[in-house]
Amino acid sequence: MPCSLWPPIKKEEYKGVWVYLEREGDRLKDVGLELLGKARDLAQKLGGAEVGGVIVAGTEEMAREAIYHGADKVVIIDNPELKIYTPKEYAEAIATVVQKYKPEIFLIGATKRGRELAAYIANTLTTGITADCTALEIDPKTRDLMQIRPTFGGTQLATIKTPQRRPQMASVRPGVFPKPPRDTNRTGEIIIEKVEVTRKTRLISVEKRLEKDVADLPPVESADVVVAGGRGLGSADGFKLLIELAKLLGGTVGASLMAVRAGWAPHTRQIGQTGKTIRPRLYIAVGISGAIQHLMGILEAKTIVAINPDPHAPIMENADYAVVGDYKQIIPLLIEEIKRLKNQQ
Ligand SMILES: Cc1cc2nc3c(=O)[nH]c(=O)nc-3n(C[C@H](O)[C@H](O)[C@H](O)COP(=O)(O)OP(=O)(O)OC[C@H]3O[C@@H](n4cnc5c(N)ncnc54)[C@H](O)[C@@H]3O)c2cc1C
Structure with a gap:
């Protein structure tokens, strides 16, 4: 049941199947492209509805990539302040576009950021969200989206519907649906939307995590x-020295x-x-x-060596x-000495 405080909506105004296309640097994450494939399938079952995509602070090249993978229309949210991800501002911008284009289904990749955004967006749009769906179908009688996901520790499958609100929102983990083939003959519309957001977060600095390194x-x-x-390293940058030393020592x-x-x-x-128990020959x-x-x-x-x-x-x-x-003084000396010894071998 929808919340009694939520404003009424006109379901018939909502059309099409749209996907949030998450960026990773200067490319689109695969999960968005995978969802475009599923969106095409659902759109066909809805009698040839339009497939759309939304990219925040993306490029026309990314939008074309989305079109090659199944989108008919891609909206690029143009706001230089949104180059770097912050959840509330991204959610506000995406919700603004969704409110304008009114898709009946809106899909999000259940990445770390996607999960976070999905909840904010659903709340802003006063609709439901089913997280981590493993299958999506259209109910042939009602045309509602059947959002299917495991429940009770994976022992059963639940089918969840959003019959009274629009858009019907679902998130899907990467790799659940296949990425559709890239067809460079496909054409579509690219729309640049300038979207202003209320800044709730002030970005002071960006610290790169180690994950990729x-x-x-x-x-x-x-x-x-x-x-x-x-903590004595003082910043994430300190880890660069540690990585160099670790690599030298194998x-x-x-x-x-x-x-x-x-x-x-x-x-x-x-x-x-609360982390890992280790048994190395050498621990620094x-x-x-x-x-x-x-x-x-x-x-x-x-x-054990401690510095x-x-x-x-x-x-x-x-x-x-x-x-x-x-x-900062000791590790560079160690690195230098190990390199010298290695060169002597
Ligand atoms: C239930 C529970 C579970 C926990 N589980 C874990 C766990 O799994 N793993 C874990 O690590 N902790 C765990 N902790 C936290 C633990 O109690 C400590 O708070 C934590 O290990 C401290 O981390 P640290 O040594 O990096 O930081 P700090 O204690 O702040 O130590 C920083 C050190 O860096 C040194 N330093 C400063 N500047 C430099 C420099 N320029 N060069 C070299 N050294 C410098 C300082 O002298 C200091 O000794 C747990 C705590 C609780 C209550």
Whole structure:
């Protein structure tokens, strides 16, 4: 049942199947293109409805890519302030476009950002949202979208409908639907919409997370050498030195809870009680104080090296080698020395 406070809508005004096309740098994420394929299928079942796409701060090249994958119409939200993702402003801009074009179905890729946006957008549009659908069908009698998803721990499938509100919104995880073939003969309309948003978030700085930089490094639990960073690194940039050292030693990088909380490292790299337990031959703790919860994750490490300006930090008395000093001076020296030794071999 819709909320009694929600404004009434005229269902017949809503037409077409639209998709939010998430950007990743200067390209579209595959999940948006996958959803365009599904949108075409649903549009056909609705008697040839239009398939649309929305890109925030995208380019005409991206819009053409969406057309090659099945869109008839793509709206590019033109607002330089939206180059960098912030959830409330993105949701407001997308909801403004959806309100204007009134699709009857609006699909979103259930990525980290997509999930976050979907809830904001549904709330702004006063409609429902079914998260993580694994199948989407059209009810032949009512023309409603049947939003199908696993429930009760995956033991059953639930079919959810939004019979009284529009658009009908669903999110779908990447890889659930196949990406349609790229057809460069397809043509469509590209519309540039200037959309103003109320700034609720002020972007002070952007800190790059480690995720991409460490993607090709082994996981902490299987590496022979782990170089881990903590709050003492001062910023995400500090991890670049650690990555360089870890690569030279044929190892990987880990992090303390505080470094993960600061957003400098992904949770998969966290070592300790609420992170991973590791058994490396060599563990190098950099800018980590050695709280008991962290030490619990490295009890089985064969050799522990700690680099810390505080000689009384608990990690120092738990280390086989305690190096007192600033990592910014010590790690470059270590890197230099290892390179020199490697060149001699
Ligand atoms: C239930 C529970 C579960 C927890 N689980 C975990 C867990 O799984 N893993 C975990 O790590 N923590 C965990 N914690 C948190 C833990 O108690 C500590 O708060 C955390 O480990 C501290 O992280 P840190 O060492 O990076 O930061 P801090 O304690 O702030 O230490 C930073 C260190 O950096 C040093 N430093 C400063 N500048 C430099 C420099 N230039 N060069 C080198 N060193 C420098 C400082 O001297 C200091 O020793 C948990 C806590 C609780 C309550």
